[in-house]
Amino acid sequence: MGSALASDRAVYLPGTVRVAAKILVVGHFAVGKTTFVGSLSEIRPLRTEETMTQAGALVDDLRGTEDKTTTTVAMDFGRLTLSESLVLYLFGAPGQRRFTRLWRDMTHGALGALVLADTRRLEQSFPVMAVLEEHGLPYAVAVNHFQGAPRFAESEVREALDLLPETPLVTCDARDRTSSTQALIALVQHLQSRQARISQEQA
Numbered sequence: 001m002g003s004a005l006a007s008d009r010a011v012y013l014p015g016t017v018r019v020a021a022k023i024l025v026v027g028h029f030a031v032g033k034t035t036f037v038g039s040l041s042e043i044r045p046l047r048t049e050e051t052m053t054q055a056g057a058l059v060d061d062l063r064g065t066e067d068k069t070t071t072t073v074a075m076d077f078g079r080l081t082l083s084e085s086l087v088l089y090l091f092g093a094p095g096q097r098r099f100t101r102l103w104r105d106m107t108h109g110a111l112g113a114l115v116l117a118d119t120r121r122l123e124q125s126f127p128v129m130a131v132l133e134e135h136g137l138p139y140a141v142a143v144n145h146f147q148g149a150p151r152f153a154e155s156e157v158r159e160a161l162d163l164l165p166e167t168p169l170v171t172c173d174a175r176d177r178t179s180s181t182q183a184l185i186a187l188v189q190h191l192q193s194r195q196a197r198i199s200q201e202q203a
Contacts, residue, residue, distance in 0.1 A: 011043060016084040022109050023187070025076070025092040026132070027116035028124035032144040032174035033092040034076050036116060039177045040090065040184065041078025075106065080181075082188065103131045112191045113139040114183060116174065119149050122160050129161070140168035140190050142183040166190075 025033050038045050076092030091110070093103050107113075113132050117125045125141075132139050143157060152160075158169055168190045172183040 013081065013087055014084065017081065017087050018085045020087050020089060021111040023088050023090055023184070024106055024110050024113035024132075024137070025090055025116065026103065026113050026128050026139075027144075028118070028121060028128060029094075031116045031118050031121075032146075033116055036114075036144070036172075036174035036180050037076040037078040037090050037092040039175055039180045040080050042081060043079050046075075046077040075102075080184070082185075086188075088184070088188075100127070100131065103128070104135065107132070107135040107137050110137055112187055113137055114187045115139050115141045116144045116172075117141055117157075117161070118144060118146060119152060119157070120146070122157070125161060138191060138194055140170065140183070140187040142170050142172045142186075144172055144174045166194075 025036055027033055075094070076090070078090040078092075080088045080090060082088055091106055093106050115125060115128055115132070129139070141157075141161060141163065145151070154169055161169075163169060168186045170183050170186045173179040
């Protein structure tokens, strides 16, 4: 009998991979980061979830997620081979503001970040984006649509989040692999365009 890992799509990287990039998946509490990493990872994702307690209910905003019973306390980790030569290592950060110090630590060595947002609580995205901007880490924003959540025009979401014109804004369903992949591709394309622009300016 094979091990449980043997059933995963790909345990080992193909020999054609030449570039590995660390990508952060960040966002406020209960925005779908664990689900997002899990839907994309080609290996069994590492999760550090613990059961929520009554003490946590006093400080964590459960609006729209009243059925949530666990929360990430360290990080989620997954891997996605995006092309024959490029592999992404996905690091999902816990969403509560008490983990701000951990957010800062996780930015080290990261190429960029995908910020998941919820239209019911857009204001809670600001502390996360502030840490990324403090460390000069480029990012894209993906609105994770929840059932019953209000939907707004892209221009309205951009204005509400005070996004720069060049910051990608996409929508996704964190449960769906194809949708999540498209969100991640938007980030990677943004990072590639940014690097090309910087190289031209330095030439």
